[in-house]
Amino acid sequence: MTNTSASNINQQWRLAERPTGMLDESTFARHDEPLPTAGPGEILVRNCYLSVDPAMRGWLNDIPSYVPPVQIGAVMRAHTVGQVVESNHPRFTPGDFVSGPGDWQDYYVPRQEALSGHGDPGFAVTQVPPGAQPSWSLGVLGLTGLTAYFGLLDVGRPHPGDTVVVSGAAGATGSVVAQIAKIAGCRVIGIAGGEDKCRWLTDDLGLDAAIDYKSERVRRRLRELAPNGIDVFFDNVGGPILDAAIARIAQGGRVVLCGAISMYNATALPPGPATYVQLIGQRARMEGFIVFDYADQYDIATQRLFDWVNDGRLKVAEDIQEGFDNIPAALIGLYSGANLGKRVVHIADPPIA
Amino acid sequence: MTNTSASNINQQWRLAERPTGMLDESTFARHDEPLPTAGPGEILVRNCYLSVDPAMRGWLNDIPSYVPPVQIGAVMRAHTVGQVVESNHPRFTPGDFVSGPGDWQDYYVPRQEALSGHGDPGFAVTQVPPGAQPSWSLGVLGLTGLTAYFGLLDVGRPHPGDTVVVSGAAGATGSVVAQIAKIAGCRVIGIAGGEDKCRWLTDDLGLDAAIDYKSERVRRRLRELAPNGIDVFFDNVGGPILDAAIARIAQGGRVVLCGAISMYNATALPPGPATYVQLIGQRARMEGFIVFDYADQYDIATQRLFDWVNDGRLKVAEDIQEGFDNIPAALIGLYSGANLGKRVVHIADPPIA
Numbered sequence: 001m002t003n004t005s006a007s008n009i010n011q012q013w014r015l016a017e018r019p020t021g022m023l024d025e026s027t028f029a030r031h032d033e034p035l036p037t038a039g040p041g042e043i044l045v046r047n048c049y050l051s052v053d054p055a056m057r058g059w060l061n062d063i064p065s066y067v068p069p070v071q072i073g074a075v076m077r078a079h080t081v082g083q084v085v086e087s088n089h090p091r092f093t094p095g096d097f098v099s100g101p102g103d104w105q106d107y108y109v110p111r112q113e114a115l116s117g118h119g120d121p122g123f124a125v126t127q128v129p130p131g132a133q134p135s136w137s138l139g140v141l142g143l144t145g146l147t148a149y150f151g152l153l154d155v156g157r158p159h160p161g162d163t164v165v166v167s168g169a170a171g172a173t174g175s176v177v178a179q180i181a182k183i184a185g186c187r188v189i190g191i192a193g194g195e196d197k198c199r200w201l202t203d204d205l206g207l208d209a210a211i212d213y214k215s216e217r218v219r220r221r222l223r224e225l226a227p228n229g230i231d232v233f234f235d236n237v238g239g240p241i242l243d244a245a246i247a248r249i250a251q252g253g254r255v256v257l258c259g260a261i262s263m264y265n266a267t268a269l270p271p272g273p274a275t276y277v278q279l280i281g282q283r284a285r286m287e288g289f290i291v292f293d294y295a296d297q298y299d300i301a302t303q304r305l306f307d308w309v310n311d312g313r314l315k316v317a318e319d320i321q322e323g324f325d326n327i328p329a330a331l332i333g334l335y336s337g338a339n340l341g342k343r344v345v346h347i348a349d350p351p352i353a
Numbered sequence: 354m355t356n357t358s359a360s361n362i363n364q365q366w367r368l369a370e371r372p373t374g375m376l377d378e379s380t381f382a383r384h385d386e387p388l389p390t391a392g393p394g395e396i397l398v399r400n401c402y403l404s405v406d407p408a409m410r411g412w413l414n415d416i417p418s419y420v421p422p423v424q425i426g427a428v429m430r431a432h433t434v435g436q437v438v439e440s441n442h443p444r445f446t447p448g449d450f451v452s453g454p455g456d457w458q459d460y461y462v463p464r465q466e467a468l469s470g471h472g473d474p475g476f477a478v479t480q481v482p483p484g485a486q487p488s489w490s491l492g493v494l495g496l497t498g499l500t501a502y503f504g505l506l507d508v509g510r511p512h513p514g515d516t517v518v519v520s521g522a523a524g525a526t527g528s529v530v531a532q533i534a535k536i537a538g539c540r541v542i543g544i545a546g547g548e549d550k551c552r553w554l555t556d557d558l559g560l561d562a563a564i565d566y567k568s569e570r571v572r573r574r575l576r577e578l579a580p581n582g583i584d585v586f587f588d589n590v591g592g593p594i595l596d597a598a599i600a601r602i603a604q605g606g607r608v609v610l611c612g613a614i615s616m617y618n619a620t621a622l623p624p625g626p627a628t629y630v631q632l633i634g635q636r637a638r639m640e641g642f643i644v645f646d647y648a649d650q651y652d653i654a655t656q657r658l659f660d661w662v663n664d665g666r667l668k669v670a671e672d673i674q675e676g677f678d679n680i681p682a683a684l685i686g687l688y689s690g691a692n693l694g695k696r697v698v699h700i701a702d703p704p705i706a
Binding site: 065066238243257258259260263269270271272273274275276277278279280281282283284285286287288289290293 | 418419591596610611612613616622623624625626627628629630631632633634635636637638639640641642643646
C-alpha cells in the first residue's frame with residue numbers, strides 16, 4: 001500500500017468514536033482530504049513513518065490528562081518522521097528529515113509554534129540527527145528514548161550495583177531502559193511475555209536475567225533473582241506485576257511509574273497495588289513523570305543516546321509495520337504484546353532522494 | 354487500679370498468641386514477675402504512662418519489618434514514660450523522668466545501649482525536657498510528634514500556600530501534622546470520623562476545613578474543598594480515603610505514606626489504590642518513611658515542637674486512659690477511632706515527689 005496515494009490526496013485516520021474497553025476496527029475511520037499547502041513561514045512535510053504508542057489509548061478517553069483528549073472527528077494524534085517537501089521557513093530545506101506532530105496522515109503543515117520550538121515541547125518539529133536512521137527519531141532518539149532516559153536516570157536514580165527490574169522490558173521504552181541500566185552499571189532483570197522475548201533480552205541485549213510472566217511465577221522468580229530486593233523498578237505495565245515488584249522493593253527503593261499497559265483498555269479501574277504498604281517500612285517511593293518536563297535537557301540526552309547507539313552499547317530495536325491501512329491494527333497489536341522494541345508504521349519512502 | 358500493685362511485683366502484659374484479624378482479649382495475657390534490679394551502670398525505671406499505637410498491630414505479625422516481630426511470650430513492646438527510682442549510671446538521678454523502651458509493665462531496667470544512645474535510635478532512653486508534662490514525651494514531644502514533623506516537612510515538603518490534606522487528622526500523628534502544616538503556611542483540610550472530631554479540628558486546632566468520612570462523601574468534598582488539587586496528602590489510613598485523595602493529587606503532588614490503620618487488622622491484603630495511575634500524569638510521588646531514619650535530627654525537631662507548644666501554636670491533644678488492666682482495650686479502641694489525639698495509659702503516679 002506504500003506510496004500508492006494519488007499525489008493530491010492526503011489520506012488520514014480520524015477518531016470515529018470513543019472506544020469502550022479495547023480498541024477495534026470501528027474506533028478509527030479513513031478520510032481523504034486535499035493536500036495541505038505551506039503558507040508564508042510554513043513547511044509541508046511528507047510523513048514516512050508514523051508512531052503507534054500504548055499511551056495513545058489514554059488520549060482517546062474524554063478525560064483531561066497530560067495532553068488534551070483527541071476529539072471525535074479529529075485526525076489521530078501521533079508523532080511522525082517525514083521529509084520536508086516544501087519550505088518557506090529559514091530553518092528547513094526540502095529534503096530535510098524531521099520528526100514532529102504529524103498525526104496519522106500522509107502530509108502535514110506544522111503549526112508555527114511547533115516550528116519555532118515555543119509550543120508544547122512534546123510537539124516540536126526537530127531535525128533528525130545526521131547519521132541517524134529517520135525512524136530512530138520515533139524510538140531510541142525520540143520521545144521513547146527520552147522517556148527511558150529521564151525516567152530511569154532522573155526518577156529512578158540508579159547507582160552502579162543496584163538491582164533494576166523493568167516490566168515490558170521487550171517493549172519500546174522498556175528495552176531502552178534495560179540497556180541504559182546496564183550502561184549505568186546495574187544488575188538488570190527484564191520481565192516480558194514469552195520465551196522468545198526473554199531470550200532476546202538476555203542473549204541480544206545482555207540483561208542479567210529475564211522473567212517470562214506468561215509461563216513463570218513472577219513473585220517467586222523475583223525472590224530468586226533479587227534476593228536482596230529491587231532497588232529500582234521501572235513499570236510500564238501495572239497490575240499484578242507491579243504488585244509483585246513492590247512486594248520485593250529494597251529499603252530506599254524507587255518505583256518509576258511510566259505506564260500501565262495492562263490497564264489502559266480496562267472498562268473499570270482495576271485494583272491498585274495491594275502491596276503499596278511495603279513502601280512505608282522500606283522507606284520507598286513510587287513516582288510518576290512525564291517526559292515533556294525535561295524538554296530543556298532533550299538535546300544532551302539525545303546526544304548521549306546517539307553516542308551509545310554508535311558505540312554499539314545501545315541496540316536499536318524496531319518493529320516496522322507496513323502500510324497506511326495497517327495503522328490501527330499496528331496500534332491494537334501493542335496491547336497484546338505483538339511488538340519487539342519500538343513499533344512504527346512505514347507509510348512512504350522519502351520522495352526527495 | 355493505679356498504684357495498687359505490691360511493691361515487689363512487676364506486672365506485665367505479654368503476647369499470648371498471634372492475632373488473626375482484629376486483636377481481642379486473648380491476644381495478650383497478664384503475668385507477674387519479681388521486680389527487676391539495677392546492676393552496675395544500670396537504672397531502674399517505674400513506668401507511669403505507657404504508649405498504645407496503631408502500628409503495634411504490625412509488630413504482632415510474624416513478618417520481618419522495620420522492627421522485629423514481638424515474640425509469643427514476650428512482654429509487649431511499647432514506649433513508656435517513667436521515673437528513675439534507682440540509678441547506677443552517671444547520666445541519671447532518681448526522680449528523673451525518662452522516656453524509653455519500657456514495654457507494657459510496671460518497671461524496667463533499660464539495656465546498656467538504650468542508656469548510652471548507641472543502640473536503635475527508636476529505643477533510646479531520653480530525659481523528658483524540663484517544663485514538659487512527662488506524658489508529652491509519648492506524644493507531641495516523642496516519636497509521634499517526630500513522625501509528624503519529619504513525615505510532613507521532609508517527605509511532604511509543603512510550601513506556604515499549598516493545600517495539605519491529612520487523614521486520621523484527629524489522631525495522634527494526624528493532629529500534629531495538621532497543626533504543623535498550618536504553622537508552615539498551608540491551607541489544611543483534615544479527614545476524620547464523626548462530627549465532634551471535625552468540629553474540634555476546625556474550631557480548636559484551626560484547620561481550614563474538615564471532612565467527616567462517616568457521613569460525607571470524601572471524593573465529592575475533596576473536589577469542593579481542593580478545587581486546584583491536593584499538593585500534599587499525609588496518609589495515616591489507607592483504603593478508600595487514600596484512593597480518593599490520589600484521584601485529586603495536584604501536579605507535582607506528594608503522598609506521604611505514614612500508616613494504613615484501615616488495613617492493619619485485615620485478614621487478606623485489601624486492594625491498593627486503584628487511582629495510583631494518576632501519579633503518572635500528575636508527575637506525583639508517593640513515599641513511605643520511618644522516623645528512626647531521622648534520629649540525628651531528633652533534638653532540633655523536639656526543640657521546635659516544644660517551642661510551638663509553649664507559643665500556643667501547637668495544641669497538645671492527649672487521650673489519657675486509666676489503669677494497667679485497661680491497656681489492651683486502650684489499644685483495641687484505636688482501631689475504631691475511639692481516641693482524640695494521642696492515647697496513652699496512665700498506670701502510676703511518680704513515686705518520688
